[in-house]
Structures are given as C-alpha cells and as structure tokens.
Amino acid sequence: MKGEIISVGTELLLGQIVNTNAKYLSEKLALLGIDIYFHTNVGDNEGRLKECLNIAFKRSDLIITTGGLGPTADDITKETVASFLRLPLIENKEAKDWIEKFFERLGQKPTPNNYKQALFPEGANILPNKNGTAPGCIIEKDNKIIVILPGPPSELIPMFEEAVYPYLKSKTSEIIKSRVLKIFGLGESKVEELVKPLLFNSNPTVAPLLGDGYVTLRITAKGHNEDETLKMIEDMESKMRGILGEYIYAVDKENMEDVVVKLLQKNNLTLATAESCTGGQLSGKITDVPGASKVFKLGVVSYSNEAKESILGVKKSTLENYGAVSLETAKEMAQNVRKIAHSDFGISTTGIAGPTGGTPEKPVGLVYVGFATNKDVYVKKFMLRGNRSRIRARTVLHALDIVRKYLLGIKID
Amino acid sequence: MKGEIISVGTELLLGQIVNTNAKYLSEKLALLGIDIYFHTNVGDNEGRLKECLNIAFKRSDLIITTGGLGPTADDITKETVASFLRLPLIENKEAKDWIEKFFERLGQKPTPNNYKQALFPEGANILPNKNGTAPGCIIEKDNKIIVILPGPPSELIPMFEEAVYPYLKSKTSEIIKSRVLKIFGLGESKVEELVKPLLFNSNPTVAPLLGDGYVTLRITAKGHNEDETLKMIEDMESKMRGILGEYIYAVDKENMEDVVVKLLQKNNLTLATAESCTGGQLSGKITDVPGASKVFKLGVVSYSNEAKESILGVKKSTLENYGAVSLETAKEMAQNVRKIAHSDFGISTTGIAGPTGGTPEKPVGLVYVGFATNKDVYVKKFMLRGNRSRIRARTVLHALDIVRKYLLGIKID
Structure with missing residues (x-):
C-alpha cells in the first residue's frame, strides 16, 4: 500500500x-x-x-x-x-x-x-x-x-x-517489526565500518543513525507472522552483539540512565554524585527514572571551590596544587561523596564546559570523571568536543557508562 | 515572492x-x-x-x-x-x-x-x-x-x-522583523483572553503559541525600513507589557534561567539550591548559563530523608511530624542550604513527581518550593498536572520564577 x-x-x-x-x-x-x-x-x-x-x-x-x-x-x-x-x-x-x-x-x-x-x-x-x-x-x-x-x-x-x-x-498482511540498538563509546563512522557487511542485508535491514551523543542501529524485519519476524530480528541482534559487544548499552526506548538505575536496583546498590561541570544534570538524569529514590542517596553540586572543601571535604592542598579540574580533585570528590552519603558508589565530574575558562594546559572540553567503590577509585580523563551544552551532556553519558560497565563487570578502560 | x-x-x-x-x-x-x-x-x-x-x-x-x-x-x-x-x-x-x-x-x-x-x-x-x-x-x-x-x-x-x-x-524590498515575548504563570487561554483585541491586528500581527510550560506571543511587523519596523514592534510590545506586566519574563531566545542568572549577576547576589523532587534539574538549568559559577554556590540533591537530615540539617521531628513533602521541610531546606553555602538566597523543592508515591492527602503533583533570604522565608504550594517529567520541569520553572520575582520586587503571591 x-x-x-x-x-x-x-x-x-x-x-x-x-x-x-x-x-x-x-x-x-x-x-x-x-x-x-x-x-x-x-x-x-x-x-x-x-x-x-x-x-x-x-x-x-x-x-x-x-x-x-x-x-x-x-x-x-x-x-x-x-x-x-x-x-x-x-x-x-x-x-x-x-x-x-x-x-x-x-x-x-x-x-x-x-x-x-x-x-x-x-x-x-x-x-x-x-x-x-x-x-x-x-x-x-x-x-x-x-x-x-x-x-x-x-x-x-x-x-x-x-x-x-x-x-x-486489518488491511495489510505483512508483519513488520523493528528494534533499535543504542551504542555509546564508538563514533558513527567506526560503528558503520564494523558492521558494514550487515548494512547491505535486505531482510532484516539495518540502518545506522546518529542520536544525541550516541549511535543507533535500527533492525527492521518483514515476515508473515510474529514469531518468524521476531526470530529474524533476534538473529541479527546477536550478530551485532558479537561485533559491538559491550558498546551496546540499551535497546529500543531505554536510556542510559534507565539501564544504570535498573542495574543498581537489581544488585541492591546505591549511588551518590558529586558534580562540578555538569551542575546537577547527572543527578537530574538519574532521578528522571521512576523509582530512582531507592538507589540514589545524595547529590552535591559543588560548583565553587569553597563548596568542594566545606561540603565534600576535598583537601585545600589538592585544590591548590592540582586545581579544581584535575584527576586528584575528581578522585577525592568521588571518594568523599560516597562516604558522606553512606552509599556503595560515589561518582564525580569536574571539567571545563566553556565557553570561557579554558587555558592552554586545561582547554575547554577537558573533563575528569571519578568513580569510587568500597575498594577502589577510578578516574577517567576525557577531551570532549562541542559547545557547553554538548560537553555537559556527554560528560553525563560517560559518567553513567562507567557505572554501567562496572556493574556488568566490563573493564573501565 | x-x-x-x-x-x-x-x-x-x-x-x-x-x-x-x-x-x-x-x-x-x-x-x-x-x-x-x-x-x-x-x-x-x-x-x-x-x-x-x-x-x-x-x-x-x-x-x-x-x-x-x-x-x-x-x-x-x-x-x-x-x-x-x-x-x-x-x-x-x-x-x-x-x-x-x-x-x-x-x-x-x-x-x-x-x-x-x-x-x-x-x-x-x-x-x-x-x-x-x-x-x-x-x-x-x-x-x-x-x-x-x-x-x-x-x-x-x-x-x-x-x-x-x-x-x-537583495531580491526583496520589504523588511520584516519579529519579537517573541515569553509568559509564565498564566495559561494559554487566559493569555489569549487578555490580549484578544490585539490578536486581530494586521500589522504588526500577534500570534500566541504554547511553549513547553510557558506561553509565547510573537509580534511580527512589516515595514519599509529598519527603524519603522522596530518602532511598530516596540509599540506593540509596550501594549502587551501594559496588559501582561510581570508575567512576561523573557524576550526572544532568552530562557528563565538566563534571566535569573543575569539578575543575580547584576545585583552581585548568590544562590544555593536544595532539591528533592527535581533531583538536580534546578541546579542543572542554572549552571547551563555560561558564567553561572559567579552566582551559584552549592546544590544539594537530598533525595533521601537521611540526606535531608545529615547534609541539610532538616530536623528529624519536622520530617516525622510533617513528612518530606511539606511546607515545613521545604522551609528548612531553603533556610539551611542558604546558611551552609553562605549564599544570599536558598531555594528548595520537595514534591511528589510520580508515577507512584502519591496518597489521597499528598497526591502526585503536590510540590512545595521554598525560598530563603537573609530576612525571610517563603514557601509556595503547587498542584501540578502531567507526567513525572512535566511535573519536574514545571517545578524548576516555578522555582526560578520565584527568584526572578523577588529580584524584580514583584510580590511572590
């Protein structure tokens, strides 16, 4: 038709x-x-x-x-x-x-x-x-x-x-179903390169599309009944998972924050956030998920150095020697917010979202994300591109992705 | 053409x-x-x-x-x-x-x-x-x-x-200019009713449009030169301001958070936030504005009662007698975050964003916003409609609007 x-x-x-x-x-x-x-x-x-x-x-x-x-x-x-x-x-x-x-x-x-x-x-x-x-x-x-x-x-x-x-x-006989795989941590061209042979498949078809900070692959299958169509989708999905593995973080309407909150709930674990450059957007995303109150204990938006010291207990010497945007500060923020909140994990963000505030050593787009558990603390450094709003949004995705990887036993590289 | x-x-x-x-x-x-x-x-x-x-x-x-x-x-x-x-x-x-x-x-x-x-x-x-x-x-x-x-x-x-x-x-001779007035706190039908006689004007035209949580009026004027066209827009704008007054909070691309941060900067004043139901979205909006670091000192996302007590120092008796979603808790959250942050203002949100957690006495959509200054503390109660995400977004707008009104000397009703 x-x-x-x-x-x-x-x-x-x-x-x-x-x-x-x-x-x-x-x-x-x-x-x-x-x-x-x-x-x-x-x-x-x-x-x-x-x-x-x-x-x-x-x-x-x-x-x-x-x-x-x-x-x-x-x-x-x-x-x-x-x-x-x-x-x-x-x-x-x-x-x-x-x-x-x-x-x-x-x-x-x-x-x-x-x-x-x-x-x-x-x-x-x-x-x-x-x-x-x-x-x-x-x-x-x-x-x-x-x-x-x-x-x-x-x-x-x-x-x-x-x-x-x-x-x-009632007017059509064919059944068409589709499923969207969401990928984070690989660029669009890299994803296309990896799955290229599958992009020419005619049924199911696979179409890549750039989302806001992530890449999606839509698998669409035509069949004569529900089961046949679903099976075609599942076969293609497992091929994709064979290639893209842990980079696939969600399916269909699920978002990164849904996945993270669900994993925390399943494992009965709690989280606290200490945010600088993301200014509350990380906790805002987490608490977008209904039922987040069970896993989210505390968020601190320590935008000023004063707040980093007095509320989060980041050492004055750390701030003086390394600066607010540093591996060391990110580390203390994550460790300390975890302790203050009595939560299982602490996650922190500190960076330069721009448009001003960049220097040759610490340019706009430099971001550190810290992640503390009862045993360890990880800090990952990023150089993000784009405007203020994009840098902040991508920082939030990276922070959530670190928690996801940890909970799934994937190495945080 | x-x-x-x-x-x-x-x-x-x-x-x-x-x-x-x-x-x-x-x-x-x-x-x-x-x-x-x-x-x-x-x-x-x-x-x-x-x-x-x-x-x-x-x-x-x-x-x-x-x-x-x-x-x-x-x-x-x-x-x-x-x-x-x-x-x-x-x-x-x-x-x-x-x-x-x-x-x-x-x-x-x-x-x-x-x-x-x-x-x-x-x-x-x-x-x-x-x-x-x-x-x-x-x-x-x-x-x-x-x-x-x-x-x-x-x-x-x-x-x-x-x-x-x-x-x-270069191919056209007419000049067309337009200006958008943004209105918060009045519904679309109320705005239309108030400005109705002006909606039938032919040049400039006035078109109402529903934004996301606010109403906009677009004034569009055609003229033969820049000055003439601008004058037509300004005359219409001043008529609108005569009718809608303080409900007009911004013009063109400006958002509520831009207006609030600008007013704080102009008056050399600082703000701290204590959020429950908005989970960091209020501080997230404020820190979206470049240069917000000068006016925003601290955000606390006290999602749990434990955090409300231990970090914000809300009294155990307040939480027990009135509950986390109450006028009394909103009041203490705003007052205490202001003191902790050594800021001029403290603003708090607590409410039931849903979809679950509502009761007959405290239904989904019940929200309190607290605002503390060095002299006073105001708490405003809202009954908001819509889904979780809409209730949270509207709470953020209401909270910012209270700060805006206070700074402009408009009565917080």
Missing part, C-alpha cells in the same frame, strides 16, 4: 512548530509495511489544500491528513475533503452529544462554532477524541482510504493508536 | 528524523516576507523527486531543496535538478580543491565518489560548505530561483545565514 501524509496548518509554513506528527505517523506506518512516499505541509487554505488532495489522490492509496479540525473559521480540513470528494457534511449525533457533555463538564455552553466539529463527510467512520473536542474520521471511496486526524499530538497519538493502527493493520 | 521547500531523504519518510530544516528555513523566509505555501518531503528517488520539482516549478518562484548532497550513490538531488532543468553537470575547480584539502587534513585520500560533490549544474552559483564536504548552490533559470542546500542542520544553517539569506534579502 502506498501512502502519504498531508499536514494542514499555517503555523507549520511559518516555521512556528516542527511537524512531529509526520515523523510519528511515518514510523508507525513503516511498521505496518505501508510505503510512505511523500509528506506535504500546506496552510489553512481551501484552494491549496484541494491542490494537495488532487495530487495525492492520483498517486497514493492511503492519505492521512493532520490538523485543521478546530472550531474556528480557519479550520477547514473536513470541509475541504468533503467538497473534494463531493460528499455532503452530515451532523453526527454522538459527536454532538460528546461536545455538549465536554462543555457541560467545564460549566460552559458550546458556541455555534463548536457544533462544526460534529459535522462529517457522509459515510465517514467517526474516530472519538478522548483528549479534545475534535473527532477524526476514516473515509473509504474509489478504492482509496483517507484518514482525517486532529493536529495536537496529545490528541492525534492516542486516536491513531486506538483506532487507526488496528484499522490499517 | 512565493516559495516552497522540498526536503529529500528517505529517513524523513521512515520517520527516523524530524524535519527541523523546514521549520528553520520557514521561520527565516517569513522574516524576508517570502510566502511559503508548501513543504514536501520526498525520498532519495529520482522519479519522485522530479515529480515534486515539476509540481513546484508550476506554482512557486523560489524552490529550496535540502538533503541528498552526500557522496554516495543514493544522494541524487543535484543530479536530478540538473536533469530536470536540462543543464549539464560541470566540475567546479574550487570545490574540487576544497574536497582534496578536506581529506588531506584528515590524512586520507578522496574516493571517486567524493568528486561527485564537486559537480554542479552549469551556471550555478556555488555556496561553500565550511562544515562538511557538500557545497550547496543557487541556480536562476526561467525567472525561478532554486537553492540547493545540504541536509545536516550543522551545515545547512551556517550556509543559509552566510550566503542564502543575504542573497534573498
């Missing part, structure tokens, strides 16, 4: 918002084996929307529109589709009741405009909207399918998942 | 990436008074790209393509445009030299594929690429302009700013 997406909204053409709906839908449609060949963004303009519909009807079997279902006069998607298909607009009783109840709950009365949202092209299959007042609909005509969805992602996503995905699944 | 954007790349149609280039370019083109009526995403496929070019040439004066300029066989944008315009591809000596030098610096030799990036449609004006190997180009033919740009934003944005923007500016 060939499909395309038409997103309606002048705000897209003015560059006020990014079209995340097209990305979301394309990802889901790819999993259904539907080939999406075009995305079009067009404004809230009847003539130009009709032009897009005309082009799309000639070349695609499935057309999904997003946006333009609001109550105001400039919301014209349903009206334009109806006119294009020469279908009258008919009031849907259930949709009308729903709108009235929605306003009743707010203690308000719908305006005449709101009733516009209860009108649909004749014969349309109505899709209820649990998160707003604009229902969507599906129309089948002349062997084409047109799906009309609201614009706000908070309304579009649940509607697609609950109603549109099952509907489209 | 009517324009449209064609983004080339199968990764867009598979939903692997969001098209941020179209947003970026649209925003810039709007400022030049160029009407963008369509965005199209199409795969790396000659036939379908030609189809898009054919449609675009019929309806637009300016066509901008993004992507498909790489060295590999599936990068076909330049080749397809040349074939569509019936122009031969000619090797550009400067581009060839540049590619050879680029590889020389890496200690490598270009492959034959790389020389493809030095070929351009005859008569094209070459746009150097300082951040990659793919130059762009501008072609003028049959009263149409076609601009060919690389796909990676890190290459496209500098190329557009340095070469394309000035080129297009």
Whole structure:
C-alpha cells in the first residue's frame, strides 16, 4: 500500500512548530509495511489544500491528513475533503452529544462554532477524541482510504493508536517489526565500518543513525507472522552483539540512565554524585527514572571551590596544587561523596564546559570523571568536543557508562 | 515572492528524523516576507523527486531543496535538478580543491565518489560548505530561483545565514522583523483572553503559541525600513507589557534561567539550591548559563530523608511530624542550604513527581518550593498536572520564577 501524509496548518509554513506528527505517523506506518512516499505541509487554505488532495489522490492509496479540525473559521480540513470528494457534511449525533457533555463538564455552553466539529463527510467512520473536542474520521471511496486526524499530538497519538493502527493493520498482511540498538563509546563512522557487511542485508535491514551523543542501529524485519519476524530480528541482534559487544548499552526506548538505575536496583546498590561541570544534570538524569529514590542517596553540586572543601571535604592542598579540574580533585570528590552519603558508589565530574575558562594546559572540553567503590577509585580523563551544552551532556553519558560497565563487570578502560 | 521547500531523504519518510530544516528555513523566509505555501518531503528517488520539482516549478518562484548532497550513490538531488532543468553537470575547480584539502587534513585520500560533490549544474552559483564536504548552490533559470542546500542542520544553517539569506534579502524590498515575548504563570487561554483585541491586528500581527510550560506571543511587523519596523514592534510590545506586566519574563531566545542568572549577576547576589523532587534539574538549568559559577554556590540533591537530615540539617521531628513533602521541610531546606553555602538566597523543592508515591492527602503533583533570604522565608504550594517529567520541569520553572520575582520586587503571591 502506498501512502502519504498531508499536514494542514499555517503555523507549520511559518516555521512556528516542527511537524512531529509526520515523523510519528511515518514510523508507525513503516511498521505496518505501508510505503510512505511523500509528506506535504500546506496552510489553512481551501484552494491549496484541494491542490494537495488532487495530487495525492492520483498517486497514493492511503492519505492521512493532520490538523485543521478546530472550531474556528480557519479550520477547514473536513470541509475541504468533503467538497473534494463531493460528499455532503452530515451532523453526527454522538459527536454532538460528546461536545455538549465536554462543555457541560467545564460549566460552559458550546458556541455555534463548536457544533462544526460534529459535522462529517457522509459515510465517514467517526474516530472519538478522548483528549479534545475534535473527532477524526476514516473515509473509504474509489478504492482509496483517507484518514482525517486532529493536529495536537496529545490528541492525534492516542486516536491513531486506538483506532487507526488496528484499522490499517486489518488491511495489510505483512508483519513488520523493528528494534533499535543504542551504542555509546564508538563514533558513527567506526560503528558503520564494523558492521558494514550487515548494512547491505535486505531482510532484516539495518540502518545506522546518529542520536544525541550516541549511535543507533535500527533492525527492521518483514515476515508473515510474529514469531518468524521476531526470530529474524533476534538473529541479527546477536550478530551485532558479537561485533559491538559491550558498546551496546540499551535497546529500543531505554536510556542510559534507565539501564544504570535498573542495574543498581537489581544488585541492591546505591549511588551518590558529586558534580562540578555538569551542575546537577547527572543527578537530574538519574532521578528522571521512576523509582530512582531507592538507589540514589545524595547529590552535591559543588560548583565553587569553597563548596568542594566545606561540603565534600576535598583537601585545600589538592585544590591548590592540582586545581579544581584535575584527576586528584575528581578522585577525592568521588571518594568523599560516597562516604558522606553512606552509599556503595560515589561518582564525580569536574571539567571545563566553556565557553570561557579554558587555558592552554586545561582547554575547554577537558573533563575528569571519578568513580569510587568500597575498594577502589577510578578516574577517567576525557577531551570532549562541542559547545557547553554538548560537553555537559556527554560528560553525563560517560559518567553513567562507567557505572554501567562496572556493574556488568566490563573493564573501565 | 512565493516559495516552497522540498526536503529529500528517505529517513524523513521512515520517520527516523524530524524535519527541523523546514521549520528553520520557514521561520527565516517569513522574516524576508517570502510566502511559503508548501513543504514536501520526498525520498532519495529520482522519479519522485522530479515529480515534486515539476509540481513546484508550476506554482512557486523560489524552490529550496535540502538533503541528498552526500557522496554516495543514493544522494541524487543535484543530479536530478540538473536533469530536470536540462543543464549539464560541470566540475567546479574550487570545490574540487576544497574536497582534496578536506581529506588531506584528515590524512586520507578522496574516493571517486567524493568528486561527485564537486559537480554542479552549469551556471550555478556555488555556496561553500565550511562544515562538511557538500557545497550547496543557487541556480536562476526561467525567472525561478532554486537553492540547493545540504541536509545536516550543522551545515545547512551556517550556509543559509552566510550566503542564502543575504542573497534573498537583495531580491526583496520589504523588511520584516519579529519579537517573541515569553509568559509564565498564566495559561494559554487566559493569555489569549487578555490580549484578544490585539490578536486581530494586521500589522504588526500577534500570534500566541504554547511553549513547553510557558506561553509565547510573537509580534511580527512589516515595514519599509529598519527603524519603522522596530518602532511598530516596540509599540506593540509596550501594549502587551501594559496588559501582561510581570508575567512576561523573557524576550526572544532568552530562557528563565538566563534571566535569573543575569539578575543575580547584576545585583552581585548568590544562590544555593536544595532539591528533592527535581533531583538536580534546578541546579542543572542554572549552571547551563555560561558564567553561572559567579552566582551559584552549592546544590544539594537530598533525595533521601537521611540526606535531608545529615547534609541539610532538616530536623528529624519536622520530617516525622510533617513528612518530606511539606511546607515545613521545604522551609528548612531553603533556610539551611542558604546558611551552609553562605549564599544570599536558598531555594528548595520537595514534591511528589510520580508515577507512584502519591496518597489521597499528598497526591502526585503536590510540590512545595521554598525560598530563603537573609530576612525571610517563603514557601509556595503547587498542584501540578502531567507526567513525572512535566511535573519536574514545571517545578524548576516555578522555582526560578520565584527568584526572578523577588529580584524584580514583584510580590511572590
């Protein structure tokens, strides 16, 4: 099945918002084996929307529109589709009741405009909207399918998942599944070089993609049933693991912090952080994970030397002799925060995130990460590239990766 | 001038990436008074790209393509445009030299594929690429302009700013300027209600937009010269300020944390944080601002009760009688971190970010923010909606907003 997406909204053409709906839908449609060949963004303009519909009807079997279902006069998607298909607009009783109840709950009365949202092209299959007042609909005509969805992602996503995905699944026979492997510690070109022979595989396919500070490999398999498809993915994944090993840190939606918190929970171990250059972003990431309170005991953001001394007990002589950004300071920060917090591990960051503060000896991008256990203390030195925000984000990833490696018994090189 | 954007790349149609280039370019083109009526995403496929070019040439004066300029066989944008315009591809000596030098610096030799990036449609004006190997180009033919740009934003944005923007500016006479006002503490519908009469203004226009936890109003003015346009914006801004006053916390690219750090710097004042539910995200935001080290002294992430007691000195009786999420604990956290850090202000957060941990008396979303000065201590209670990540992000904004209000002499209600 060939499909395309038409997103309606002048705000897209003015560059006020990014079209995340097209990305979301394309990802889901790819999993259904539907080939999406075009995305079009067009404004809230009847003539130009009709032009897009005309082009799309000639070349695609499935057309999904997003946006333009609001109550105001400039919301014209349903009206334009109806006119294009020469279908009258008919009031849907259930949709009308729903709108009235929605306003009743707010203690308000719908305006005449709101009733516009209860009108649909004749014969349309109505899709209820649990998160707003604009229902969507599906129309089948002349062997084409047109799906009309609201614009706000908070309304579009649940509607697609609950109603549109099952509907489209019933129209396709192939099963497509995909899995994303996340890799940290190797550059994109290095990953490509290592797995190159597998990148030319046709089923499952493997596509590399650069994430924010990490690299992903997406394995996508087409099959006739669930088991066959899954087996193809698993075989490819084990080949990848044979090549990339410990550099694969997570699968699918999991993040580095999820993996680390899960490993700590599993081993009943606790962590404390002492941050300088990351300024709280490391503990912020860890505590993003629900249930982190069981494994995270204390975070100290010792941005000033005074705080490094008085709260963390870093020796004055260490700061004077080696400086705040040094192996020695990172070491004491990690060891001391561990002791203060009575935690199993202490992890520290100190570095120069820029844009100012760099010197020839200690340039912007120089970062030390310290990691203390009840037996040992490790300090790893990094030279990171990029702007302040990238240096800080990569420091957080490196710090978490050290904990991950330690917990998995991988050598911290 | 009517324009449209064609983004080339199968990764867009598979939903692997969001098209941020179209947003970026649209925003810039709007400022030049160029009407963008369509965005199209199409795969790396000659036939379908030609189809898009054919449609675009019929309806637009300016066509901008993004992507498909790489060295590999599936990068076909330049080749397809040349074939569509019936122009031969000619090797550009400067581009060839540049590619050879680029590889020389890496200690490598270009492959034959790389020389493809030095070929351009005859008569094209070459746009150097300082951040990659793919130059762009501008072609003028049959009263149409076609601009060919690389796909990676890190290459496209500098190329557009340095070469394309000035080129297009020379083709237009109108001046368009815009300014964004950021509002915190009022919902989108409330903001719209308050400024409603001004939303129907035609020049400057005012457009409300929901940001992530805040509301923005974009003022856009068209004029014949710089001064006139600026004056129109300033007049509208002062009307907005008359209505929204202190709720406007920042302008254009400035964030809440930039405003707070700037105010602290200006007044030579320092801050310390004691975080529970935000887990370091508050200090993480503050230290995102370059130069924050001058105003930020210490952050403590006291996620456990033990840390609240031992590091921050919150009284055991307070924790036992009122609980960790309480007005009393927030108060002691703010007061004590201020004393420990020897800072002018102490700010604290404690709350239930969810998804678990809520009770009927203390549901998910209950948050206290404490703020201590040398004279007073304020605690503000919030009931925030949304998921864990949203509750944490909004708590950070509220905490920063309290500091902002205090420093501006605005009552903390």
